[in-house]
Amino acid sequence: MTATSAPSRRIPVGVLGATGAVGQTFIRLLADHPWFEVAAVAASERSAGKRYRDAAHWLSGEMPARVADLMVTACDPASVDTQIVFSALDSDAAQEVEAAFARAGKLVLSNARNYRMDADVPLLIPEVNPDHLGLLPIQRAARKWSGAIVTNSNCSTMVIALALAPLHEAFGVEQLFVTTLQALSGAGYPGVPSLDILGNIIPFIGGGEEEKIESEPLKILGVFEHGAVTPARMRVSAQVNRVAVEHGHTACMSVKLATAATPDAAMQALRSWKGAIAALGLPSAPAEPVMVTMERDRPQPRRDVNAGGGMSVVVGRVRTDPILDLRLVAMGHNTIRGAAGASILNAELMFARGLIAV
């Protein structure tokens, strides 16, 4: 495996749901991307026909000038003439729209939950399960699509799965109790009313958040063979909370291992783990997908959320669990590593694997 050569010129990409919070994160992350360039922005009927600058209530920093001038189109394949589309669509819209794009021959990199758990759809984390891309021929055959859908996980799942992967590879993870403290940006914009969260926490997140965390890691850490993913044998119990943090989901985890491990051994496994794609030189891949902190009161979202450009998960407080084997705290950027950045990294892997025509 060697470093990937950049495309001879930047590949045009589209963003579906481009005006929302995750859509804007796509726009920001792609603004200076060495391989991709935003050529199409699509959103709801309400926005279609406006310039992007007028359609989006821009949330953070400067809007990239090139994109600001683009005309927003409707979310249909006829209006978006790029081979690659990043989807920041809500699950309400994603089911039909993403299928329409795949049917029309597009590669859809999706953040929505709709197709994640379908047997023929990769739930991809490049560092963890790049071989799950082997599902694509099966997906295409089964659905008669010339394009395809590749999904990334729920934003909390991403933090949890990246923290688990090194431990699972080294020791086998059998049980996980996890409580999350999730950032406001995970709810999109306008999202959580300030009167609900100022000086408060809310011990609930809608949309099946706990169920996603309890099911997605099993598929992600599953084994691909004979044309299918066999889920990891692991049980997960999740409790979720919304907290008054801008970006960064925190997960307090208690883990039962197949092979016992000391905290030192666990930290060693976490620290030395580089993931399956380190040699590929993907532009969005962080040097350390998992960083380990020895500070007794870290990771903290406001202070650590931008580790690795927002693409690293920071793990701390690795210690013995009085009932199971290990306790630890993991934290990662929910709209970068947990959403837009994850989709982009997925597309980079597909390019490196020759799955994107240039």
Place this chain on the structure above:
Amino acid sequence: MTATSAPSRRIPVGVLGATGAVGQTFIRLLADHPWFEVAAVAASERSAGKRYRDAAHWLSGEMPARVADLMVTACDPASVDTQIVFSALDSDAAQEVEAAFARAGKLVLSNARNYRMDADVPLLIPEVNPDHLGLLPIQRAARKWSGAIVTNSNCSTMVIALALAPLHEAFGVEQLFVTTLQALSGAGYPGVPSLDILGNIIPFIGGGEEEKIESEPLKILGVFEHGAVTPARMRVSAQVNRVAVEHGHTACMSVKLATAATPDAAMQALRSWKGAIAALGLPSAPAEPVMVTMERDRPQPRRDVNAGGGMSVVVGRVRTDPILDLRLVAMGHNTIRGAAGASILNAELMFARGLIAV
């Protein structure tokens, strides 16, 4: 058991550590107490000799006028001439000072952690283990004290133990995984710097917070017989977090029971539980020590923290746990139910039991 008759006149009490955050909560809660009246306020050398109004940086509401005029004394038994003293001392000071008061014949109602786990000291929650007061004769004999020390638990333990007690009585609790989201007032004043917590969470609390939560509930739910408390056979794994909430500690709990129970049965057990002292009519005892909410996104600290005057623990989201038996969220007021209010309720129970001379 019948309702307790009020004392013929209000019993004078002292407050140790009266100028700090918990000390102020004592002053506030005792301001209109039907049985007790603050007659002495003691604090560090720095404050001694000043009027209370000048010594305390008052944090909330109006300072009660009577107390404002009291002269602050040093924390020694010679300066505090009341039989009952409520101690809001830090653990640094509590070890020696509380012993000195007990030796001098005082009844010390302590918030500090120092004596909680001593075999001859009650770790008392009136609704849960009033019979643990049976340790007092043993304590007096062993230590040759004419007074005594009675402790209340750590503020998070209080929330957790009250939520567990009905379940333990009905079904037996064998394991608990708990992650807390704890309020700022739990750290006292000045406590947590705003630059550390604004838009942030801190996954750590010093002073052995997790160890307290893992040990104290076993003693609280233990059985008193033959002059000793046999701890409950239960294992606890705790992870703690500080969050930007003023008052109210939240605990996300996963519970393994000896006898399986449905969420409905658990809610029924929680709802119907009135505790061991309902008939005594203690002034600070809430009508419902444990309240159950059916709202899917409650309890929330800012909205529910004053339930039962801050003396009720609110439990919600009772549901099946995918690995163990039950999941639930409990929340209670950390400086009222979890500190000053708990001590006062302990003193009320002692009065009702005739353990306070009038």
Place this chain on the structure above:
Amino acid sequence: MTATSAPSRRIPVGVLGATGAVGQTFIRLLADHPWFEVAAVAASERSAGKRYRDAAHWLSGEMPARVADLMVTACDPASVDTQIVFSALDSDAAQEVEAAFARAGKLVLSNARNYRMDADVPLLIPEVNPDHLGLLPIQRAARKWSGAIVTNSNCSTMVIALALAPLHEAFGVEQLFVTTLQALSGAGYPGVPSLDILGNIIPFIGGGEEEKIESEPLKILGVFEHGAVTPARMRVSAQVNRVAVEHGHTACMSVKLATAATPDAAMQALRSWKGAIAALGLPSAPAEPVMVTMERDRPQPRRDVNAGGGMSVVVGRVRTDPILDLRLVAMGHNTIRGAAGASILNAELMFARGLIAV
């Protein structure tokens, strides 16, 4: 002037816009009102026909049981059969709906901005300008209404006008520079998205907030004679900000007086001012409409907002202004004194004046 006799039985009242944030404040404040009792709740089409408990996303504390069972009606006079209606309607709806109620013979106590500056409509603060009720016969004659509309001011204006009134009476106010720091509840619910305000301030509030503050105080402090209100001769410059505070609008004020006054003289004027209705014994009238604090860092919204049950304005930091005469900081509860409580106090004054049939 003597204390008002309570009505022989509680007078039924209606609340328009009863499900919103201000509407809920009406419901809460009226729950234990000695003179009034909520008999009708009206809201938008979407809510009409539901029980109040199902129609309102209740924001704070317990919903009063009586009201919870009421059926929500549409906002038309035929559906609301009470003589008195409190209006928490948005300005979009208020124009037509409030007129329809007045035309149908109802007394409308309005929070909306629509009619406030109309020459024949009282912009009433009972302590300040009770004689402005003299506009009612003129209003009825001009509009051929059997009912009437009485308005209370913008929530920031209320804080400012109450702080100015004693100074205006004593020394004459000629100029005011005021910068406000306004609470989130002033924007209603869902109101300000948390992603906009967490760790932030917004130096803008829509709906003509600054213009209201620059015009309403002149009418409030104006003189009623010969059937009309002559506005005070005063100029106001206002700048407004939204801050991450739940309740309590703060106003930093620089004041030019007609007759120079020292800070001590100003504080004396503020402290001794009891307003025009002190003798009437109105249930919602605070003992001190304006309270003066000597603490150098007060008033603070979180600590002082409930002064006088939320009906007092707290003034502090009264000091010399280097350019004009005086500087001071005023703070008051925006949804109680600045909205629902103000309307209720207005109704109480009307009852005391015999303007409400019983």
Place this chain on the structure above:
Amino acid sequence: MTATSAPSRRIPVGVLGATGAVGQTFIRLLADHPWFEVAAVAASERSAGKRYRDAAHWLSGEMPARVADLMVTACDPASVDTQIVFSALDSDAAQEVEAAFARAGKLVLSNARNYRMDADVPLLIPEVNPDHLGLLPIQRAARKWSGAIVTNSNCSTMVIALALAPLHEAFGVEQLFVTTLQALSGAGYPGVPSLDILGNIIPFIGGGEEEKIESEPLKILGVFEHGAVTPARMRVSAQVNRVAVEHGHTACMSVKLATAATPDAAMQALRSWKGAIAALGLPSAPAEPVMVTMERDRPQPRRDVNAGGGMSVVVGRVRTDPILDLRLVAMGHNTIRGAAGASILNAELMFARGLIAV
């Protein structure tokens, strides 16, 4: 005036008070500075003798590796062998320590208030009053120092003075009413307790904050001639508030001009103003010292504080004032533009002027 040539090798500098909040900002900003390099870190007795990594409670991001290994020295000239020292000392320590360094031949770039208003000490903003460096020979002669002290202003003053400078140059500023909303980092670390500011604002800042804002701009905008600075003829009335914002002081300003100007003319003056040193190419000088936003709800600290790398002041809401001439809102980064970055820019100007030996 032409762009400045970089020194042939990086000039070693020292930081006094290097472990505090402003000291850390110096360390961060100097980590990659093209001209300067941190060679000495000095702090209180308590820290002296420790490695910097062990002495500083590091607040944000990664500690620069080079500095982490430096040994902290005491704050005396014998221990700090660099010609240039940046002082982040508190005013308690600054009076004597800064004088000792100047006496010992060092150039002291000071953040402290102590010497700012001394007649022979420049209160320097390079874009505004670079000629005030002409005070240095006078200072040296008067005090018999071989070194010198150059100060930068109070952090709020900096925001206000930069917003005023273009208006003063174009139209003459005669009066200013200003209310500030100041960030937590302005109070240092640990600074403001979270229990004081969560969901709150505090209408007071100690240390003479209002007095500084009322006096410093007059000196900054004053004219240097005949060896002295004649203060601008201008009167300022300031009211300050602490708000729950991490970085970024906001100033709501009402301005009286000598020559009337429309908002458009004012914005044109602000926008076109590049300051006195644009041609020098100083590394820390922002392309636009003053940026003008047309968004109706900007500037906002969380969204705009890093404009120009934290060195630009953002001005918005430029509009007519109903009493004076103009109203506007200015916002800037209090620990970068308002403190450490200001000192560094001052040193850069001195290097460009040949005032630093290499």
